[in-house]
Amino acid sequence: AQSVTQPDIHITVSEGASLELRCNYSYGATPYLFWYVQSPGQGLQLLLKYFSGDTLVQGIKGFEAEFKRSQSSFNLRKPSVHWSDAAEYFCAVGATVGGADGLTFGKGTHLIIQP
Amino acid sequence: NAGVTQTPKFRILKIGQSMTLQCTQDMNHNYMYWYRQDPGMGLKLIYYSVGAGITDKGEVPNGYNVSRSTTEDFPLRLELAAPSQTSVYFCASSYRDNEQFFGPGTRLTVL
Numbered sequence: 001a002q003s004v005t006q007p008d009i010h011i012t013v014s015e016g017a018s019l020e021l022r023c024n025y026s027y028g029a030t031p032y033l034f035w036y037v038q039s040p041g042q043g044l045q046l047l048l049k050y051f052s053g054d055t056l057v058q059g060i061k062g063f064e065a066e067f068k069r070s071q072s073s074f075n076l077r078k079p080s081v082h083w084s085d086a087a088e089y090f091c092a093v094g095a096t097v098g099g100a101d102g103l104t105f106g107k108g109t110h111l112i113i114q115p
Numbered sequence: 116n117a118g119v120t121q122t123p124k125f126r127i128l129k130i131g132q133s134m135t136l137q138c139t140q141d142m143n144h145n146y147m148y149w150y151r152q153d154p155g156m157g158l159k160l161i162y163y164s165v166g167a168g169i170t171d172k173g174e175v176p177n178g179y180n181v182s183r184s185t186t187e188d189f190p191l192r193l194e195l196a197a198p199s200q201t202s203v204y205f206c207a208s209s210y211r212d213n214e215q216f217f218g219p220g221t222r223l224t225v226l
Binding site: 102 | 119148150155156157158159160163165171173174205207214215216217218219220
């Protein structure tokens with residue numbers, strides 16, 4: 001069975017600083033990987049996804065992520081954070097394209113932005 | 116498009132009561148899902164459906180039932196509510212080869 005680990009429960013970053021959120025996955029075959037963001041009291045919004053091809057994927061809101069098969073990682077990055085980026089971030093893995101049988105989520109990383 | 120809509124937004128139940136959480140999508144997606152989100156635990160899959168008339172269990176199906184009579188609707192039924200079912204419930208949908216779109220959630224408290 002697949003699993004996702006987000007080692008950082010909370011991360012605090014100053015506004016304008018760079019950001020990296022870590023995600024490690026466990027899956028025997030080629031994974032389908034996703035990053036979602038959840039603002040307080042809201043549903044989840046997809047930031048980006050990796051299915052195949054270029055291992056560096058670009059997403060919305062200036063986010064990018066890099067798939068590293070050798071490290072079983074899919075870390076999320078942003079060069080300069082804005083106060084509006086404060087939210088909960090979830091990494092997820094699916095066993096099939098589009099996660100037809102559901103996604104497995106990490107426990108999330110809570111991002112705090114300092115002024 | 117309204118996307119994925121869920122009703123109600125909030126609900127308080129007494130132990131042993133039953134209720135149905137409604138989920139509707141207007142994107143003509145084949146696949147639909149129910150997740151529950153508990154604090155610090157991420158989302159866990161309860162049930163999913165790959166099309167009308169087809170449903171399957173996810174990771175945490177006990178205490179829940181679902182049906183899928185139409186492409187648009189995927190209601191989640193709690194028959195005998197228990198405090199352990201206090202959670203935030205999210206419905207999602209996807210089209211084959213695409214990402215999942217989530218509804219705004221239903222916050223359920225069982226007392």
